[in-house]
Amino acid sequence: MKDFSLLFTALCKQSFRFDRSKQTGKTKWYIFAVYGLLVLVCLPLLGLVAYLIYQLGALAASADAVPGFLTCIFSAIQLVVLLFGIATVLNTIYFSKDNEMLLSYPVKPQTVFAVKLTFAYVLELITNFVLSLFAVIPFAIGAGMPFSLGLVFSFFLVPVLPLLIATILAIPLMYVISYLKNKSVVSTVALLVLVTLLFVAYFLVINSISMAEESTDIEGIILAMVGQINAIADIMLPNKFLALSMVGGPFGTALLNFLYAFLIDAALVAFACLISALVYKRSVSRQLETPKSSAAKKQKYETGGKISMFIRKDFKEIIRYPALAFYCLFEIIIGPVVMLVLGLNLGGMVTADIEEIGMSFAELMAQMPHIVALVLICFITFFVFATNYTATTAFTRENRNFYILKIIPMSYGKIIDAKAILSFIVNEIGVVLMVALALALIKVPLLSALITLVVCTVIGLVFSYAQVYMDLRNPRLNWDNISTGLKNNYASLFSLLLSFALIVVLIGLYWLFSLAGIEIMMYIYFVVVALLSAVAAVYARKVAVKNAAAMIENITL
């Protein structure tokens, strides 16, 4: 226990302690501004989500299905925690750079594993708490649930399941990665495929609930949904018992249900710990083995332009580091997956006639390609540009090699260009994938697809330069795993804000142009948006390049 508390305390201090060496005594105004604006933008959205969930609570109460709905809310939260937690678990437990040092200590590997697992649990608790605040509490109020201690305990019990699933999933993944020694690109692909599959599964489950039955009347839809929800709730036993312990009734029954939930989770914890601890030392040791190439390869000397060589270096660094690749390529997973699931669900509806208007959905879209393009552009802005970690970690991921940027005889402007071009390429892959899926599955008009492609290409440039510049303003260079590097990344917050702002501006401008009531104005609108974006891209590049020298030179490790 002494070893556990010593190690756990050290790990917490290492991860959460404020970096005093960076303290200048003066907090930069724009950091407060970014946080403030983000709160202003996000609060109404979160408020809306909370209100919808509150309404769902009322609906569940009227349908007498509160435990089933609550179980599903817990499960949905767990899936989100799992999706975003698997990289945290891998980074914290298996890939962390301190593993080598910890294994050399006179401490049992099981203790090290327990410390890492607990630490990952603490990180997931935070995510779970935020999600619960905007989901479980509004639901409970909407459903008229009495306050119970189960609500408080749910904050601690809900993240247990995703943590265990992530820990178990990590074991085969670790073996794949160890097996593919020196082929970290394949490991990266394996991780990305796994995450993509999890995302697809997640959205399909959510959609299977919302699209439960093709009923025509509201009552039928609600009944079908309740049936679907109860079916899912029956499988998620720990969540079901936790939900039952919270919905009221005699104290003894509530306590018994809570104990069931607790004991099932405890048994699962014991099982996962047993398996993981058994393989922990071996799998971590295998990560630390230093593989050599078995066959002597031919030495290939090649030089190239500075920007292209820099981009190649940067890309190799990303793709050969699975955890970094997970973040940097996230945008080309999440957007297309959402589009894929949307397409699969809308697929049947696209060509079917809508009785009220006497035409099919595809025909309806063909009549207003500009609206379809606007929706696609907003979608891409949110799912692709806002999550472009290739840009928002442009300098952060240089880590302790940042000094190399200062000694190489390459102008800082070119470094900015190289970073922005790589980010732009990743953006563009996300854009093309999403447009292609929209064309193939939702049958959006070709004109809408072309407009989206052109406008998003220009907007992608603006985002790339702006995000790279924001990361340069405040890079986090001292990290041992990339999750730490991304903690409090201002460039990511800024990206979210910028994407919200852009969506508001795009819709506002569209409304202004539509006031003219002339069809051609809607196409002029896109030309104007593209031109304004091109000007913004040139301006963003100019600002970034102009300030690069002063900013890079002022950054010290």
Place this chain on the structure above:
Amino acid sequence: MLQLENLSKTYAKGKVKAVDGINLRVNDGEIFGFLGPNGAGKSTTIKMMTGILQPDEGNIVLNGVNLRAEPYVFKHNIGYVPDNHAAYDKLTGMEYLNFMGSMYDVPSASLKERAQEFIEKFGLAGAINDQIKSYSHGMKQKLVVIGSLLHQPKLWILDEPLTGLDPQSAYELKTYMREHADNGHTVFFSSHVIDVVEKVCDRVGIIKNGKLIAVGTVDELKDRAGESLEEFFLSVTAGENIGG
């Protein structure tokens, strides 16, 4: 020729003088040893010479090129071996050399010729296609040394270059430092090992509390102390630990 003119750097809003008005001239064809106790200002000076840190005052000039005025021309002419051997460890050794060659505009043919020579010399041929993360401490050091030499720098700056090298590689490195200087280039070399400095360097500078307190040939400094360079060093830095 390298000139440091009134070079100064302060930390903590001017409260700590890390480097205090250093004036120094290092000639072409010379190996210059830079010694000092922990925290004396050696690393800060070297980081300013490589463009990693900005001096508060003063100039760094190499063959008439001022680092402040023409940073890219200046950087083209230096090679730097840091003390932490940090390199992009997800790249293979070969990719790292191709990257460094491209950054310093080394033509492909020259890159191949020079890289092959150094790879052989430092015994890295068997590992050059492996990722750098699999290298030992010494192998990383050798790779960084090779990367710093591909463009035949006029000024070669080495910060603790012998740490972690096996005896054969340490010998090769010392021999090459001599060869590089004999070709008319300048070698600026910081080390903890006074015996090596004594054997390898033409002139030596000692820094203490940010000030250059002694400069001269090894023989001149030895004469001032009586016997060895070590004795002289200990007498002028009395009470402070050597290193860092």
